[in-house]
Amino acid sequence: MRTVAVVGASLAGLRAVEELRAQGFDGRIAVIGDEPYQPYDRPPLSKAYLAGTCAPESLRLADQSDTDDLAAEWRLGVRADSLDPLTRSVRLSSGEEITADGVVIATGGRARQLPGSEGLAGVHTVRTLDDAAALRADLENSSAGVVVIGGGWIGSEVASTCHALGRPVTVVEANPTPLARVLGPAMGSVCAALHTDHGVALRTGVGVRSLTSAGLGPWKRVTGVDLADGTHLPADVVVVGIGMLPNTEWLTGSGIPVDNGVLCDAGCVTAFPSVVAVGDVARYHGPDGPVRHEHWTNASEQPATAVRNLLAGTTIEEYRPSGYFWSDQYGTRLQVAGHPADADEVTIVDGSPNDRRFVAEYRRRGAAVGVLAMNNPKLFGRLRRQLRDRAVV
Numbered sequence: 001m002r003t004v005a006v007v008g009a010s011l012a013g014l015r016a017v018e019e020l021r022a023q024g025f026d027g028r029i030a031v032i033g034d035e036p037y038q039p040y041d042r043p044p045l046s047k048a049y050l051a052g053t054c055a056p057e058s059l060r061l062a063d064q065s066d067t068d069d070l071a072a073e074w075r076l077g078v079r080a081d082s083l084d085p086l087t088r089s090v091r092l093s094s095g096e097e098i099t100a101d102g103v104v105i106a107t108g109g110r111a112r113q114l115p116g117s118e119g120l121a122g123v124h125t126v127r128t129l130d131d132a133a134a135l136r137a138d139l140e141n142s143s144a145g146v147v148v149i150g151g152g153w154i155g156s157e158v159a160s161t162c163h164a165l166g167r168p169v170t171v172v173e174a175n176p177t178p179l180a181r182v183l184g185p186a187m188g189s190v191c192a193a194l195h196t197d198h199g200v201a202l203r204t205g206v207g208v209r210s211l212t213s214a215g216l217g218p219w220k221r222v223t224g225v226d227l228a229d230g231t232h233l234p235a236d237v238v239v240v241g242i243g244m245l246p247n248t249e250w251l252t253g254s255g256i257p258v259d260n261g262v263l264c265d266a267g268c269v270t271a272f273p274s275v276v277a278v279g280d281v282a283r284y285h286g287p288d289g290p291v292r293h294e295h296w297t298n299a300s301e302q303p304a305t306a307v308r309n310l311l312a313g314t315t316i317e318e319y320r321p322s323g324y325f326w327s328d329q330y331g332t333r334l335q336v337a338g339h340p341a342d343a344d345e346v347t348i349v350d351g352s353p354n355d356r357r358f359v360a361e362y363r364r365r366g367a368a369v370g371v372l373a374m375n376n377p378k379l380f381g382r383l384r385r386q387l388r389d390r391a392v393v
């Protein structure tokens with residue numbers, strides 16, 4: 001293998017380049033990223049960066065000398081428009097075509113938009129640095145209410161940051177309990193209570209009917225949110241946090257199977273052995289079927305396996321996720337490992353939800369399958385290691 005093209009220049013793409021070099025690949029690496037920035041960290045976008053307590057430079061995932069050491073060719077601000085896996089050529093928006101022996105797909109995802117909200121001033125999503133900068137500027141220039149649509153991880157973090165910035169915030173969640181799909185209803189309720197603890201209004205079990213606006217053309221700006229139950233929530237900033245969509249459109253016509261992500265085997269290898277997928281975009285074959293993770297640790301760890309298989313020309317190693325992620329809200333650290341959604345029982349094993357400091361263990365047929373901690377990283381670390389030792393994660 002002489003040339004590898006890595007498409008997507010974020011966390012998973014960078015880790016793939018690092019793994020290629022660490023695993024001895026000394027050929028040419030071309031990295032294509034449609035954002036004009038060197039790989040940067042997204043978790044602070046809804047937290048410290050939005051709060052104004054960290055500068056864009058500190059978001060960089062690798063400093064210049066480490067990036068230089070990788071000896072890769074970076075095509076930034078350039079989109080990959082198509083891939084021909086038979087000739088293994090990637091056509092770029094610049095008109096250039098890169099022919100490679102191996103391709104790493106690391107194109108992640110984009111924020112899902114609220115239908116009808118496109119182009120309406122005051123309405124934001126938070127996926128990219130530009131998104132977060134635009135939201136930050138809007139928050140600085142306005143003073144009325146903020147409505148966050150979606151009480152998932154990113155919506156909750158944005159609500160917490162807007163609250164810390166002194167803005168009145170309402171979170172709207174269509175499901176009866178935020179985060180219940182991941183944590184179950186009991187622990188979802190405990191986490192959602194962080195909003196109300198801090199005076200942030202939480203509306204659950206009610207959908208959004210429409211956004212209201214005033215002004216015309218480019219001056220048209222959101223004025224509030226109409227809920228399905230007839231309530232009107234006035235707002236001059238609305239943040240839509242209703243999930244992401246994997247970036248796979250550029251693979252249309254490539255013959256690579258795509259279904260809510262790039263379908264790949266247990267080792268992240270697609271239908272073509274010379275093409276692997278990593279990070280938020282990869283829907284690999286887990287023990288219970290195809291699965292896609294949208295967490296930092298997965299995007300960071302998965303490339304080691306994918307690159308090993310790419311260089312071997314076949315799947316010699318299966319990916320085992322550590323299943324870890326975290327969220328910071330209202331000064332509280334939440335940590336999750338394993339598979340809480342698979343559990344049939346959840347028990348508090350330390351502390352108390354009322355004190356907002358506890359550890360919950362999730363069990364299935366008596367065996368531990370997951371752990372959730374609120375403000376207790378030490379015990380969380382121990383239980384996480386036990387899950388790993390028992391090969392749960």
Ligand SMILES: Cc1cc2nc3c(=O)[nH]c(=O)nc-3n(C[C@H](O)[C@H](O)[C@H](O)COP(=O)(O)OP(=O)(O)OC[C@H]3O[C@@H](n4cnc5c(N)ncnc54)[C@H](O)[C@@H]3O)c2cc1C
Pocket residue numbers: 007008009010011012013032033034035041042043044045046078079080081106107108109110126127128154247250278279280281293294295296297299324325326327328
């Ligand atoms: C606001 C926010 C907060 C988060 N907080 C946490 C947290 O607290 N804890 C946690 O565990 N995880 C968190 N995450 C999730 C974590 O950041 C993601 O899992 C991680 O960024 C995924 O990395 P990735 O490289 O797979 O994809 P991405 O980061 O989405 O990167 C994909 C890159 O590919 C580019 N691209 C797409 N299509 C093309 C194309 N055709 N050509 C060229 N380039 C292309 C994209 O523009 C992007 O730059 C957060 C995410 C966000 C957005």
